[in-house]
Amino acid sequence: MKNEGLLSISELANFARISRTALIHYDHMGLISPVTRGENNYRYYSHHQIPSINLIVTLQGLDVPLREIMSLLRNRTPESIIDLFSEQSTHIDVSIEKLQRAQKLLLTLKAIIEEVIGVDEEKITLHEAEEESILLGPQNDYSDGTSIKEATLNFYKYCKTKFPGLDMNYPVWGMYTEKRVKRGDWVGPDRFYFKMPDAPDRKPAGLYVTGYARGNYGATDALYKRLLAYIEEQGLEICGSAFETYPLNEISVADPDNYLIRLSIMVKKR
Numbered sequence: 001m002k003n004e005g006l007l008s009i010s011e012l013a014n015f016a017r018i019s020r021t022a023l024i025h026y027d028h029m030g031l032i033s034p035v036t037r038g039e040n041n042y043r044y045y046s047h048h049q050i051p052s053i054n055l056i057v058t059l060q061g062l063d064v065p066l067r068e069i070m071s072l073l074r075n076r077t078p079e080s081i082i083d084l085f086s087e088q089s090t091h092i093d094v095s096i097e098k099l100q101r102a103q104k105l106l107l108t109l110k111a112i113i114e115e116v117i118g119v120d121e122e123k124i125t126l127h128e129a130e131e132e133s134i135l136l137g138p139q140n141d142y143s144d145g146t147s148i149k150e151a152t153l154n155f156y157k158y159c160k161t162k163f164p165g166l167d168m169n170y171p172v173w174g175m176y177t178e179k180r181v182k183r184g185d186w187v188g189p190d191r192f193y194f195k196m197p198d199a200p201d202r203k204p205a206g207l208y209v210t211g212y213a214r215g216n217y218g219a220t221d222a223l224y225k226r227l228l229a230y231i232e233e234q235g236l237e238i239c240g241s242a243f244e245t246y247p248l249n250e251i252s253v254a255d256p257d258n259y260l261i262r263l264s265i266m267v268k269k270r
Helices: 009-016 020-029 047-061 066-074 078-116 148-162 178-182 221-233
Strands: 043-045 125-129 132-136 172-176 191-195 201-203 206-214 236-248 260-269
Touching: 009 020, 009 043, 009 047, 020 043, 020 047, 020 066, 047 066, 066 078, 078 236, 148 172, 148 191, 178 236, 206 221, 206 236, 221 236, 221 260
Parallel strands: none
Antiparallel strands: 125 206, 132 191, 132 201, 172 191, 172 236, 206 260, 236 260
């Protein structure tokens, strides 16, 4: 038969894992055309065309426009194809890095939320905590009238300057020094920090008292008082910083007054 050994458009579409519509579009553009047509005007292709189709599909998946692909293939040389592959490989590396960063962020946020699902919000716990990776900002100074909002923006500016390219979408939480907690001064963190993997700083491992409350950012006064009373009742002593976190915030809760606040204070037995 005249077309023996050739592939119909449906067979080629199946082998190349592409739609018949796309192959017809390629033909109309002059990108990939059938090697012959049958008496019924059906398109017939050679199996040798499959690698070229696979390359076109791959480049399309990398957002290379079809007309640019057509120009490249019409004027292709080994050198131009090497340049094309090198350029696209670089783009792939950048995309992989972006995807990995996005995955780290999403997995971190997911773990933070999962950790408090079903937690007893009325219970205060005394527990050993492992060391955590965090990125600490500079010391905040409110003595010159700087507001908490301005201090937060200063933290972002600091991170952007010191760590170019840093993903700024991680939760921003607050750390209070032992001295300030003991004197009952917990309005405005001493330092802000990002809770994020592979960060340069550490929240120290140790014994912590932890409690929860519901409310908007900064609605922590009653929670601090509850934890301080518990520390006194249990014969404990504050020996480190307090870490004020919001595991359920605007990311997962619609009502700001219903955010979940978690407060952990480092302690030791007297």
